[in-house]
Amino acid sequence: MTDPTRLLPPLAQDSTARIVLLVIDGVGDLRTADQPRTPLEVADTPNLDRLAREGSCGRLTPVAPGITPGSGPGHLALFGHDPLAPEADIGRGVLEALGAGVEVGRGDVAARGNFATADGKGDLVDRRAGRISTEECRRLCAKLRDALPDLDGVDVTVAAGEGHRFVLVLRGDELSADLADTDPQELGVPPHEPRPLPSASDDERAVRAVEIVSRLIESFESALSDEPRANRVLLRGFSKLPDLPSLADLYGLRAGAFAGYPLYRGVARVCGMEIADCGKSFQEIVEAVSSRADDFDYLFLHVKRTDMAGEDGDLDAKVAAIEEVDGILPQLTSLLDPDEDVVAITADHSTPVPMAAHSWHPSPLVVRAPRAFVDPVERYDEVSVRSGHLGDLLSKDLMAILLAHAGRLKKFRA
């Protein structure tokens, strides 16, 4: 399978054309017996449809047929990484931290935490501490922060998540993330002691990280000793940001991310994008783009509301979210040079209302650019784009399509 990050960089060349990638998260949906028209078909979308008429349409399969992606691989593929490559695996700790809005820098070690309950002997009796409230979790995290020991220059971030969950990020030189989980995933036993993964048992940086985590847990549990339920912490998914080459290194692109939610900013940062200041709504995102449009060659815009409506199984909300995007879209396209720039609209995965979850169904794609084949597609929806010129592509191949339309790829051999 072609790896775009190997095939494309030797062909990359400069161009003044900009690439705008608008991800309408989870926009693709289903026709079913109970939902005979998809949200894109129900919605009134004159501006999306105009792009469909002016450009090339197709569909993107995020990872492989039948595979439902998480948001990490869904976006990494759109940014031109093979989501099946081992190096494109964003660890659970990092993803949880990014999702909680915690900054994770290169070299930082992130882990997911649970508050848990142990009995007088120290054996676990509840791995979720009675599913405490998010508010309670915030109080406990503040307590942990107050109890932070001095760790020889290692900075520690503790951030509350939903319910019993929290996030731990360690920032310091020479720390490895090759640590085993302290969560034993069973009751009647104590938490595991921190220890390196078997493959890293001789790694000094792992030994140092184990020592730091051990001292942290000791301080945390001492601070929690008066808590009736949340008297233990369990840590899982120690990980670092994956070390992926940046879009600047690969293609010479000055890439900017305009995303209101931390997870998507995080994935964009993994790909070396600059994270632009912006709000969460599409209106705020487009305003942010309008003030920074000339700073970037590649602009990634992320709309979350469609995915949330899909996750809620709320057809009306998803239709309204789509119509909101459509209504604001002309403000975005007015920033572009139609004789030069490339605009692509698609999603990282589908989030069908009838499933109230991510799914494997392909996402509709439209690309408008001077070199785009103006195919006969007249509407931006799941069924119409099926007959478009771009056909069915894997998401990881979108980067080549965008670079090609922007005049940023030389001929392959002679």
Place this chain on the structure above:
Amino acid sequence: MTDPTRLLPPLAQDSTARIVLLVIDGVGDLRTADQPRTPLEVADTPNLDRLAREGSCGRLTPVAPGITPGSGPGHLALFGHDPLAPEADIGRGVLEALGAGVEVGRGDVAARGNFATADGKGDLVDRRAGRISTEECRRLCAKLRDALPDLDGVDVTVAAGEGHRFVLVLRGDELSADLADTDPQELGVPPHEPRPLPSASDDERAVRAVEIVSRLIESFESALSDEPRANRVLLRGFSKLPDLPSLADLYGLRAGAFAGYPLYRGVARVCGMEIADCGKSFQEIVEAVSSRADDFDYLFLHVKRTDMAGEDGDLDAKVAAIEEVDGILPQLTSLLDPDEDVVAITADHSTPVPMAAHSWHPSPLVVRAPRAFVDPVERYDEVSVRSGHLGDLLSKDLMAILLAHAGRLKKFRA
């Protein structure tokens, strides 16, 4: 990714059905705002359309989505080689030689040459010798030929190219092409001395080639010492024909190439085809086929005029070139047995008029054969074939499709 040269040969079996592959170079094009219909849509093509009605249609992506191929990889893929494979890389020297009409045999070493100007100290002041005329280049090449030293059995060909360019081909036993360029790609320094690539510094055949090239350059520069401008030669892209298995070895095919231009003859020769005598026009090509039709199982026909019109950005010329092919097509199909033979028409890449260059857009494909699915496509053009039975394929998969339709592939396993 499936390599056809590994998957197919164990399945190959004999058949009396012939395969005719007509490459209408660069025939695919664009619909844009300024060019609302493609040349294939504008052209009157009753005979191409009849094949579309009688056969299966689809589209070929030459290398990968978004990748614009050179003619080498574009054709190698049509002939069933993975164009991304390192062994399918036809070196620049070989390609330049083939393009200039110079024969390159297996084992020959070819290089691209420039005439250049050096000052009294021997430092380069013009890498293109003032962009001398092609006529001047021919005079200088004759001078080089007169100055050829005795090289212990190594035959040397010097052939003029366009402007300041020429081609050098060395034919002799035991020569390696692992030589570094003598062109320093900068001014104010002398040309590099011939030397082996770092990876070949211990290779006796490379050392021998360096010695031959050094003696050649010495003779050449001595012969050029009275020239006011072209007093140096710079050599680049030392290479040999890639060592690819022949279509005879792979599939038992007696393969013949009917191509009027040297580059395409050269690529066909790389794949082990016999190069048939023929002219450049499609009429002459079809006449050549008619006299040799029974000598081959696989006939590759190459039409150049469409690509040239695309490169010129000339819609009318491209339409005329397509209509010329269409008008003569019945003479070709009349040579075939419709109850047995396979005819396929496609291109190595698109050359859209609005781009006046090769592009990545898929090429339309039609295959007519007794076992072809007669799909509903009624016209041979970019949009119509999109709904054909063959769907979207990579060019390298065409060979399997052609062999299958000719009854030349056994069942895979039991």
